[in-house]
Amino acid sequence: MPEVRNIVVLTGAGISAESGLATFRAEDGLWEGHRVEEVATPAGFAADPGLVHAFYDARRARLGEVVPNAAHEALARLDATWPGELLIVTQNVDDLHERAGAKRLVHMHGKLLRGWCLACDGRFGWAAPMGEEAVCPACDAAGAVRPDIVWFGEMPYEMERIETALRSCDLFVSIGTSGAVYPAAGYVQTAKYCGARTVEINLAPSLGSVMFDEVRIGRAGVEVPRLVGELLAPL
Numbered sequence: 705m706p707e708v709r710n711i712v713v714l715t716g717a718g719i720s721a722e723s724g725l726a727t728f729r730a731e732d733g734l735w736e737g738h739r740v741e742e743v744a745t746p747a748g749f750a751a752d753p754g755l756v757h758a759f760y761d762a763r764r765a766r767l768g769e770v771v772p773n774a775a776h777e778a779l780a781r782l783d784a785t786w787p788g789e790l791l792i793v794t795q796n797v798d799d800l801h802e803r804a805g806a807k808r809l810v811h812m813h814g815k816l817l818r819g820w821c822l823a824c825d826g827r828f829g830w831a832a833p834m835g836e837e838a839v840c841p842a843c844d845a846a847g848a849v850r851p852d853i854v855w856f857g858e859m860p861y862e863m864e865r866i867e868t869a870l871r872s873c874d875l876f877v878s879i880g881t882s883g884a885v886y887p888a889a890g891y892v893q894t895a896k897y898c899g900a901r902t903v904e905i906n907l908a909p910s911l912g913s914v915m916f917d918e919v920r921i922g923r924a925g926v927e928v929p930r931l932v933g934e935l936l937a938p939l
């Protein structure tokens with residue numbers, strides 16, 4: 705591995721697959737009968753808030769049944785040890801990176817364990833089922849709380865911070881994502897344009913594999929600890 709100082713890691717649903725959380729676009733799919741693009745949109749929520757709340761309530765409840773896997777733990781080890789800059793940008797809305805100990809972390813698509821009140825614009829932790837009549841802890845409005853999740857057509861979180869990190873990184877690692885969703889799927893191009901070495905770890909070639917300098921096909925639980933071992937060995 706050539707000289708590395710600043711690292712950006714992008715993760716997708718594939719890093720949580722070995723913990724038992726469903727991915728989005730596998731044949732069995734995350735939400736039988738619905739493409740995620742249908743239920744994860746403001747229009748889908750307006751059309752059928754009950755369906756969308758059920759989708760997110762089920763996924764929030766599932767978090768209590770799963771634990772981080774070796775890939776999350778390896779990234780947390782890297783985070784704790786790496787002397788240069790590091791930013792883990794996750795598309796995932798689960799809390800497995802945090803539970804493994806990651807600190808330099810951004811959830812660009814929001815978090816299952818947070819709610820957003822459309823009456824007062826407040827955002828807050830939310831671990832229980834939400835449903836259509838949830839009461840906002842900040843303003844007491846009932847029925848105006850939605851999941852604090854970035855849906856299609858909505859602005860992802862911390863775009864500036866992510867772009868800044870991409871422009872100054874010399875290693876960009878993409879783990880467990882199909883490269884189907886933007887702007888995340890375009891990050892490899894930004895990093896490459898700014899001179900970074902780009903590495904992909906995925907169970908199968910993604911839509912963006914051709915853009916990577918190196919593609920490591922395999923399970924995140926095996927390949928991420930291996931890559932982290934290579935990065936930490938010279939320290």
Ligand code: BV8
Nearest residue numbers: 716717718727728729795856857880881882885886907924
């Ligand atoms: C935006 C909600 C403007 C959270 C998600 C028309 C109007 C507006 C926008 C658009 C438009 N047309 C296109 C767009 C852009 C749109 C988009 O990209 N659409 C796609 C369908 C073409 N994007 C947006 O709307 C975004 N916002 O553009 O705003 C803007 C633009 C630029 C700058 C600022 C603002 C918002 C996107 C966020 C949408 N929200 N979900 C949730 O419910 O979880 S997206 C959804 O897909 C999830 O968030 C998920 O994270 C994301 C990506 O999926 P992956 O994580 O990659 O999961 P997937 O199942 O696809 O793949 C898993 C991979 O893992 C597979 O390759 C598999 O092989 C691998 N794998 C499996 N097991 C393992 C493994 N790998 C390793 N080890 C294993 N064990």
